[in-house]
Amino acid sequence: MELMLQSKNFLITWGQAEKEFRVEVEAIGHVRHKNLVRLLGYCVEGSHRMLVYEYISNGNLEQWLHGAMRQQGVLTWEARIKITLGIAKALAYLHEDIEPKVIHRDIKSSNILIDEEFNGKLSDFGLSKLLGEGKSHITTRVMGTFGYVAPEYVNTGLLNEKSDVYSFGVLLLEAVTGRDPVNYSRPANEVHMVEWLKQMVGSRRAEEVVDSEMEAKPTKQALKRALLVALKCVDPVADRRPTMGQAVRMLEAEDGLSREERRKSRPAHVDGGDT
Template sequence: MNFKYYCCFLSDEEQRKIEYALYQTNLISNNQKSEEYPWKIYTLKELLRATNNFHEDNQIGEGGFGSVYFGEISKGVQIAVKRLKTMSAKSEMEFAVEVEVLGRVRHKNLLGLMGFYAGGDERLIVYDYMSNHSLLTHLHGSLAKECKLDWPRRMSIVIGAAEGLEYLHHEATPHIIHRDIKASNVLLDHEFQAKVADFGFAKLVPDGVSHLTTRVKGTLGYLAPEYAMWGKVSENCDVYSFGILLLEIISGKRPIEKRPGGVKRDIVQWVTPYVSKGNFNHIVDPNLKGEFDLEELKNVITIAMSCTDSCPEKRPSMNEVVERLKSGVGVGVERT
């Protein structure tokens, strides 16, 4: 049995050890770019120079994994460098999985791996730089008020992100479950094309396996119920997370928001009464100022509700999601 297939039946700790061994043997041995492995192994000196010694002015993101820095290498090529925190079993696993997965997949809607560095206590992953940052920044962060995400761009982003997931679920070999689909993991290039990113929690799925049981990873608000409660993970879990992301992109609301009195309400609970009454226009992000296509809105919301069905078997596949999105999206923008 192939090592990657075998890994799917192991505990997270066992999988970490094997994945790291795969990373060492399969990746470090390929020191030069090739058609099969179009990335390189950088030196620490190169990346220190590119990021101005990881200067705080170059920092463009931060999370539980560590920090991301803007850099510029020779010939003015812009890069983003993820610098993992102090090495631990968890960070080693995430590094190994992300490099292994991204080093082997290529799709226009997946963030491209340019290379990495692994030496001493440093684990650095180098990506293409996304000049328009993350979807999170435009929906809830410093760029939200500028509303650069008009309706056509939002439709383009949801289709692009869906196509990236479709590739992972149906075309990659073995199939890949992302496990952490959320707004901060959808990056936007200079043309606002979506790039699904951050594969540190990804799982490889062998043919014929319908689901895996594993330790729960991911972000509250995006987790499918069966995964959050029982650790049962399948492609359906990514579909659920994508449905939450659809609602977030359309409404501009976070997946979980606090109501007066500190009571939390998730986005599906919030949107359901509007859908049941057919009041779709009440769901739209106010920052759009009424500029959206009503029929496209209905289609996207309907898809989102089917993706977030509490029964995993009733959720559509990403193939079906992409087909339904494309068939229901035109080019017009209607002021309502």
């Protein structure tokens, strides 16, 4: 079987590039999880650095929700939940199952790669931080992507696993709605997706937030569960957010259907498309 690889290159002309290279090797060089992109090796030659990863050929979540992969079809509700649940499990592993903990610090849809079975795989650990045993947080320069970054991290520079939890909540809402976290082309009250969604849920209009491009809409119960988890994750008070392990358990909660019934009713990963 032919082994497919993909690489990430660094040209070390300034300190941040060298730092990101070292962090990425240290953060995920020793970890193994089916929802993490595997780092297979690295190369150092002069001022050049290369990280070699497993090859993921099915685009990323940002492309499926907003970009080039949209022409392949629209992700079904089941595919969106499968992808985001996989990322939740990967984060629970990084936060709760290894030592030191790994705080990703840049959870966003373009960093979620998707394989041929529509499993989500978390990638790009260049901004990650390691949180050692006994430490509740670290203080660091604010990094990440606007719209996904936790408010307390923006305001204080204090970073811990609850910062990733907030970003995951935004990611889950993005998957549900098909909207960018921040979009200035929308009406003023819809620019910031999280605040708009809170208003919609508060006005009992939750069913209107689902991506209109999806042909088969989720059940009320499935939508309620996803929104409940997401809104808990984006709570402005960090201590009130769940752990990623708790988020996984909430997303996996039974909805009254037997496993056999769910298997029989499971649709394809995409609706429509021109392929």
